[in-house]
Amino acid sequence: MTVLENIRLVALREVQVRIRSKAFLISTGIIMLVMVAGFGGAGLAEEYVGEFETAYDVGVVGQEAGATADALRETADRFGMEFNVVTYDSLGDAESRLADGGIDAVLVDRTELLFHGDTYDDVAVVSTEAVRQLELPARLDELGLSVEDLQPILQPSPLETTTLEPGDDVETASVVVAFGAMVLLFVAIVTYGQWVLNGVVEEKSSRVVEVLLSTIRPYQLLAGKVAGILALALGQLTILLALGLFMSVVSPDREIPAVAAWGVAAAAIWFVLGLIFYGFAYGVAGALISRQEEANHVTLPLMIMLGAGYFLTNIFVLNEPGGAGAMVTSLIPFTAPIAMPVRVAFGEAAPWEFLLAVGIMLVTILGAIVVGGRIYAGAILRIGPRVALREAWRFSR
Amino acid sequence: MLALQALHKRYGHIVALDDCSLEVPEGRVVGFLGPNGSGKTTAMRCIFGLVYLDSGEVTWRGESVTPAHRLHFGYMPEQRGLYPKMRVHEQLVYFARLHGVDRRKAEAASSLWLERLGLEDRARSNLEDLSHGNQQRVQLAAALVHEPGLIVLDEPFSGLDPVAVQVLAEVIREEARRGAAVVFSSHQLDLVEDICEDLAIIHQGQVVMSGHLESLRQQSPVRIVELATSDVPIESWLPRIEGLDILESSGDAATLRIPAGVRVDVILAAAMEAGHVRYFRYEPPDLTRLFLEAVGQ
Structure with a gap:
């Protein structure tokens, strides 16, 4: 028997007995809990909200519902979200679908946004923007302007960003x-x-x-x-x-x-x-x-x-x-x-x-x-x- | 054969071992006797390198004992001890493996010993969940699980019930029959007389008597006479004989110690003259007497 063999046997016994002990299991559990709760928990929750709550099912009711649906999809895409849009023939159908949880919101006649229970700010912002885009040409017409005239104003050149001192990240x-x-x-x-x-x-x-x-x-x-x-x-x-x-x-x-x-x-x-x-x-x-x-x-x-x-x-x-x-x-x-x-x-x-x-x-x-x-x-x-x-x-x- | 050769050990002013020598042949059981504090435990610890000797040597089969030899020794210390929170079978496997036995053999031997001691159903229990008596059995198994060539048991019988004593006595005899050299210490002289043929008596750190029990009795310089005479008080005639050492006397009976060479017929004649002799025994001393003689009592 070599010295190392003896040391190995003693060490193995130590591991064998302690790994089964309640004290060891509990302390390991606590360490993991503290890790998840303290270090990762907040970040994880944030990521989940950011990543998974970006897809919504939205119903559309009213005239030119198809065009409205396209605008909603396109706008959502620009905001980094995904709208699954369904058009309904009657408000009643849309409302009952909303009530049973099949969809998250209904846009009615490009003027009203219906929710059932939870309201989603994301949906409201995207819908408002989509409606604005849809109605922009008509409004401009009333003012005697064209979309082309307004393009430079609507899409200003991005600002150049420079930091005077590097951040302390x-x-x-x-x-x-x-x-x-x-x-x-x-x-x-x-x-x-x-x-x-x-x-x-x-x-x-x-x-x-x-x-x-x-x-x-x-x-x-x-x-x-x-x-x-x-x-x-x-x-x-x-x-x-x-x-x-x-x-x-x-x-x-x-x-x-x-x-x-x-x-x-x-x-x-x-x-x-x-x-x-x-x-x-x-x-x-x-x-x-x-x-x-x-x-x-x-x-x-x-x-x-x-x-x-x-x-x-x-x-x-x-x-x-x-x-x-x-x-x-x-x-x-x-x-x-x-x-x-x-x-x-x-x-x-x-x-x-x-x-x-x-x-x-x-x-x-x-x-x-x-x-x-x-x-x-x-x-x-x-x-x-x-x-x-x-x-x-x-x-x- | 195990041999302790002229061991000396002092702790400050206290002399624990003073020229202590002892031999334990293989296949024999040696009873190691001595009063409390005479150095039994220290002598046994020396065999395992647990005491740093001032001088002297412990040899096994003629070689000075090294850690490699100790792999083939088994030890049950006076202060029992195993891991309370470790499973019985795993514990035995661990001790076997520390003695160089490979895993498979260690597991088989551990199971065998548990079976032999009637503990097979407690193999997976933690030691502390066993009764005191069963813990003692596990302790014995831990000393024997690696099939040692030398077995040293310090007070193995203390605290055992009569059934456990019989089990242990049988195990000790079997181990000697297998060829192991066995030495154990004890205070229970009747047990020693029952189990071993050889014994050694240690007193004040020195082995003062050792050898085959029967020859030690014959070689003793004293003989014991026990006698009784009817109707005549012992006091009236016995003290008149010169050179007698009366150990005990009451009524018409007495126990005497006389030198082995003394003619005993003088005493017998005096007893017959005094009255009717009920019994008269002339014997070498028994173990208890030998022990007391050896330690100067």
Whole structure:
């Protein structure tokens, strides 16, 4: 049995058991609901109204009904709508058709528009315009003018549009993505970190850990647990991204700006790095205690580190993403998982800075695995009161 | 054969293991006895690398034990523990696979063990939904599902009802018959006498006595005499004989401890002179007596 095989088995168990748990299903459901409701819901509704409510069935009654129907169709077409027009011989027929919902409106004698129940502004505007067009030649005749005379007035040359300064669409999108990434990363790392801690405490308090450690090494158990929860977290986030992508396909107007796309990619990379580091840290913290109730004591230092990442990002990066403070915040491994993606979203992180931060983070993760693994090993079999860090370090040898 | 060789372990001022040595041959069951705090659990944990030794070595078939060897070991710790919120069958498969068994064999072996322990209808239940006794059975299956060559059970009988005790005793015997080396610790000496031929007694971190139970009894430097004489109080004649260690006496009966070399006919003659001898037994010490002798009581 190789080390990787052991880690894989532990990770698989983690996925197998958690994916069936109510907590996991509910949290995934909530994420999806929030996505649909908050991000996509409004846009989607708008698009539905715009796309699907542009076709109407309209009845026409009166003299020259055929000409009226043609005018309605043509005008609707110019407005980007579709009118399915039917002519009726009597007003009675048209009204009963309207009453049973077969048509949306009836235009009577080019003077009156009948609705049943809902009134549609679109239909009223199109009908008014169609009638105006139909009656225009006759009215002009009365004034002694021709349609040709009026053409330049009716169709003025389009205005030339120039902007003095480019709009801030892209910048707005960056800030939205950056802020979103900051909040999401913070919440995600705390949440999934807590999962690791709960899992470790469960193994310790149920004493199953002694059976496990009779076969596999402590660091393999911890690494497998972090890997399993990372896989689940990525699964949830993939659902989130897929849903987001689906939204943007359904509403093509909402294009993701290029900078934002990079921001998402950077956020994903840093989420993985951040969760590996903090996942290990939370796991080690969990090894120190034997009861869930004590979790707050041991997670406090981690919350301070993550909180610092959040607030320093708020102070430095959001205000001046290119500044020195922002750069330092995005290089320190404890704060980088939150600060760096935000800088990337602003387009302010140079590639070498990004790579340097990743390098520093990888070295830190290695250190965390070595140091954390030893503390974990020293503490995990000591059931009872909270184990001091120094004691755990000594005990493991 | 499993061998613990001169293990030493200190926790600060506390000496947990002090030159502890023990051998468990394959195909045999060794009862591992000792008072509370004598180092039984620490010694067992050493086999699985759960304790960092100050010195000494644990070997299996002559080789220093490595994680690769431990894949063929089975362990049931004193503090029972499995995943409460995991299905019983999946749990057994998981433990088998951690011991290097491939998926198909792991699933078959898990089903087999559940059937053997009468739990086949609970395979898909979460562990926490089982009764305490049934959880114990699953724990035993988890230690044995990968068909280990060495089986270490720490206090396997504690908390079991008499039926479960019989089931476990039978399983232990069968595993030894299959060729496994089995060592288990217990406080219930009658059970140990019933199940194993070999035993080891640990006291203050040191194995002070080990071997075949019957030869240990014969090799003991003491013998136990139990006697009773009718109508004559023991107090009136027995204390007059010199060099006797009276363990118990009441009315006309007494239990004595004498060195193995001492001639017993002197005592018998004195008893016959004092009155009518109702019974007279001369025996090597039983396990309880051996145990108490070994731990200096």
